[in-house]
Amino acid sequence: MKKNTYVQFENSFFEKIINNKRIEMIVLMKKKINISKIKDFLDIGTTNDTALKSSNIFCHMLNDIAIHKSISDQKIKNKRFELCLNKSITSNFSKKQINTFKSDLVISSATIEHVGNLNNQLKKIKNMISLSNKYLVISTPNRFFPIEVHTKLPFVHWLPKKIFRKLLILFRMKYFSKEKNLNLLDKKELNHILDTFSRNMSYKIYNIYFLGFVSNFLVICKMKSSKT
DSSP: OOOOTTGGGTTSHHHHHHHHHHHHHHHHHHHHSOGGGOOEEEEEOSOOOTTOHHHHHHHHTTTTTSEEEEOOSSOOOTTSOOOOOHHHHTSOOOHHHHHHHOEEEEEEESOGGGSOSHHHHHHHHHHHHHHEEEEEEEEEEBTTSSBOTTTOOBSGGGSOHHHHHHHHHHTTOHHHHSTTTOOOBOHHHHHHHHHTTTTTEEEEEEEEEETTEEEEEEEEEEETTOOO
């Protein structure tokens, strides 16, 4: 199995900061959602490395309150963290799959920037809506935070995306230079994606700050069919 791209940063100071921001986001989420009404939740991610604490943190902090489901390419298990691969969440789900995975709360932590182009990002949200009874929660890093959290490079990700990707190739970061692996979003782009589904849900984007800059966005969406 290919070693996960992020493992080398797992115990670093930088990774600890990321973990703290994710804890801050889930605390905020618990304040904004009536968790007592959530009977099950579904997590959607991009890595099959279950040992990676930073990716699992949302689910670890919810396992005590609801039945945990997750999507993978092969199977579903309760009370176990099995993240899906990109091709799962951007594929077409059958009615049987939707009925199997459908949950009160659908969470996607730091995933939407890894599913590829805008079309895939839209398809991901569409699938998440079909899988949710009540809420969607989405987190993603802010493209205009001074440090790009995946490459650890300052400012170059503020350049037009085509130029940024060419520079990553020069910096020998070919994996992240590909749109299918990294497509960062700013608030305007995130709003555009979410507005596409305004008939299905209402939403609010919360800014998460670090050193005075917006480092992450936390999106909480409520299905319009939900009365909770």
